[in-house]
Amino acid sequence: MGVDFPAFDGPFLALVATVVVAGVARGMSGFGSGMIIAPVAAAIYGPQVAVPMVAILETFPTIPITIPALPLARWREVLPVTVGMAVFLPAGAYVLSQSDADLLRWIICIAILACAAVLWTGWRYRGPRGLPISFGVGGVAGLLSGIASIPGPPAILYWMASNLSTTVIRANLLSLFLLGDFLAIVTFWAAGLLKPDVVGVGIATIPFFFGALLVGARLHGLASEQTYRRVTFALIVLSALLALPVL
Secondary structure, eight states: OOOOOOOSSHHHHHHHHHHHHHHHHHHHHSOOHHHHHHHHHHHHHOHHHHHHHHHHHHHTTTHHHHGGGGGGSOHHHHHHHHHHHHHHHHHHHHHHHHSOHHHHHHHHHHHHHHHHHHHHHTOOOOSOOSHHHHHHHHHHHHHHHHHHSOOHHHHHHHHHTSSOOHHHHHHHHHHHHHHHHHHHHHHHHHTTOOOHHHHHHHHHHHHHHHHHHHHHHHHTTSSOHHHHHHHHHHHHHHHHHHTOSOO
């Protein structure tokens, strides 16, 4: 697997600008970067490049903030969801590799808008819990990860409705997302989607994303949590609407 770095042209600079905005939003609010980047990257480079690129981009910069959270995670909650992701990720990657690019862009944008709408309403899962449900949540997250690189919403909705402390929920999510990103990279490699241009774009955008994460983390605390969430949701919706393949 080689590396083919992108030219620093207009499309790449547009992606960098999106990555920076998404990184700042992620640093401030703790979520949303993939849902901001994926539709724009899909519009610029195509879904088969954008989705695995996001997995590469988000994995390595988040390692430093995830490692301290690993001992705080409740692994009996995390592991069943992770197994569900691992089982269903290949199905999502297969859809990604075999589907028409414009159809995939519609799927990505609509899925992101739907997930953002559900998260915005504050709806929480109130049904039964246990291994089968956790596995199912992971399965949905795996499908969304493979198709659109957005595994977060199912797990966020599931754990935010639990009796776990916010510290444990954050640790669970960070641990799941890191494991999920590595699983996604392996799955995309096995599906033949980690091509030299994908790896090149992913690596080239990592420094911008990491720097933006640090800026966003420093901005955290200057406004209310509700303000950060509203700004992030607005950016997610704007990104998905602008990237709709209607032109």
